[in-house]
Amino acid sequence: MEAERLVTQYGYALLGLTAVVAVLVAVLTFALLRFAAAARNARQVLGEGSSETVLLSAALQDAVTRLKDQERAMSARAAASEQLSAQIVESLTAGLLVVGRAGGVKILNPAGRRLLGVAGDPMGADYRELLDAVPPLRDAIAECLATRRAILRRSLEVPRGDRSAHLGVTVSPLGGGDDAGAICLFSDLTAVVELEEQLRLKEALARLGELTAGLAHEFRNGLATIHGYSRLLAPDALPPAYRPYVEGIRQETEALGQVVTNFLNFARPEKPLFAPVALAVLARRASDELRHDLPGGTTVTVTGEFADIQGDEVLLRQMFGNLLRNAAEACDAAGRTPAIVIDGRVDRARGTCAVTVSDNGPGIAPADRERVFQPFFTTRTRGTGLGLAVVQKIAVVHNGRASVAASAAGASIELTFPLA
Ligand SMILES: Nc1ncnc2c1ncn2[C@@H]1O[C@H](COP(=O)(O)OP(=O)(O)OP(=O)(O)O)[C@@H](O)[C@H]1O
Ligand SMILES: [Mg+2]
Incomplete structure (x- = not known):
């Protein structure tokens, strides 16, 4: 139990x-089961968190890439527009000068440098010093800077070498604020002004011809009548005291008749026969023809480059003849043996051939430079003053011009013709 x-x-x-x-x-x-479940949960939470981070960083990276692309495109556009404006400034056929308020040069494009004869890059230089040799342009810029008002299409006559050039100028105030300066556009109007001058000369010559040819014609008829009557008076039949008067009437009417004939020849409208003419050949031929009329020992040298022009050979020979005769007469009167030089120069850019006829005489006074081409201007006792008027007329008929050129010694007449 x-x-x-x-x-x-x-x-x-x-x-x-x-x-x-x-x-x-x-x-x-x-x-254990709870621990495993917790571990699984933790793994799940952790896994979701990392994919969110990846998404966020990818979006950020995308935005950065897009921003960078935009920045690249914008700087490419800025570079292209900068290049375009530089190209425009470079290839402008007009001169462009931009100055700051204090007067510093900011831009002077190649056309401007060419027109103003500036060699290097004047960036930063003072425009007043740069334009020291072109006072009218300097003053126009100063006026715009002072008044802040635009100057539109002003025509300025500026010195260029031994003659003057014409510039068409527009100056506008630039921007605002402290650095407000001026922008100046200018172009060479010399050819246009010369063309206008030539047209004016042509019109003046035509008017002069029309006005006076009729008068001179009547005058010559009257002179012929007086001369005719004086020839009817036989000196032998007169009392000796009256004979010199009749001789005087004959001589003066003959001389006046010659003047009127010369003038009528000058005023008559020319009907030139144009054909290609080699100016060098023509200059030589004119001097050969005149050899016997010129004082002994006279030399005529033809040098330089000549071109063909469309011209009337007869008129051009007459033109060279008048110039050679004037040169020889001036030297002879000064007691020097005439040494005449006919020099040719071709300017293909302007499409002209310039011919100067120079001598070793006393030269032409500066005050007479413009007047020598006027009909009847003469300083010679027996001159009619029509020689150079005819020269100018022939040059104008050929769409050219005659002018007095600067020369160190003696006279120098320059003729400019358009190339054929
Ligand atoms: N080579 C020269 N040297 C100096 N003076 C000149 C020369 N050529 C012309 N002149 C001046 O110009 C003036 C006008 O010349 P232009 O040939 O028209 O008339 P002119 O010679 O006086 O008379 P003509 O009608 O007989 O030619 C001359 O009187 C002279 O004062
Ligand atoms: Mg003469």
């Missing part, structure tokens, strides 16, 4: 122990 009781107690103890172990195992399993 005792033994049975002992076994039962032992059995209960074992059973209790087993139950405790079972509970412990269950608790452990539950804890």
Whole structure:
């Protein structure tokens, strides 16, 4: 019995122990399961977080790339527009000068440098010094800077070498603020002004011809009548005291008749016969023809470059003849042996051939430079003053011009013709 009781107690103890172990195992399993679930959750949360970061950084990178592309395109556009404005400034056929408020040169394009005869890059130089030799242009810019008002299409006569050039100038105030300066556009109008001058000369010659030819014609008829009557008066039949008067009437009417004939020749409208003419050949031929009329020892040298022009050979020979005769007469009167030079120069850019006839005589006084081409202007006692008027007329008929050129010694008459 005792033994049975002992076994039962032992059995209960074992059973209790087993139950405790079972509970412990269950608790452990539950804890393990919870730990695994927590670990899974943590892994899930962690996984979602990293993909969000990746998305964010990709978007950022995309935006940065797009910004960079835009920046590249903008700087390319800026460079292209800068290049375009530089090209425009470079290739402008008009001169462009931009100055700051203080007078510093900011831009002077190649055409401007050519027109103003500036060699290097004048960037930063003072425009007043730069334009020292072109006072009218300097004054126009100063006026615009001072008044802040635009000067539109003003025509300025500026010195160029030994003659003058004409510039068409527009100056406008530039921008605002402290650095407000002026922008000046200018172009060479010399050819246009010369053309206008030539047209004016042509019209003046035509008017003069029309006005006076009729008068001169009547005058010549009257002179012929007086001369005719004077020839009817036989000097031998007159008392000796009256003979010199009749001689005087004859001589004066003859001389006046010659003047009127010369003038009528001058005023007569020319009907030129144009053909290609080699100016060098023509100049030589004119001097050969005149050889016997010129004082002994006279030399005529033809030098330089000549070109062909469309011209009337007879008129051009007459033109050279008048110039050679004038030169020889001036030298002879000054007691010098005439040394005459006919020099040719071709300017292909302007399409002209310039011919100067120079001598070693006393030259032409500056005050007479414009007047020598006027009909009847003469300083010679036996001159009619028509020689150079005829020269000018022949030059104008050929769409050219005659002018007195500057020369160190003696006279120099320049003729300019358009090339054939
Ligand atoms: N080579 C020269 N040197 C100096 N003076 C000159 C020369 N050529 C012309 N002149 C001046 O110009 C004036 C006008 O010349 P132009 O040939 O027209 O008339 P002219 O010679 O006086 O008379 P003519 O009608 O007989 O030619 C001359 O009187 C002279 O004063
Ligand atoms: Mg003369």
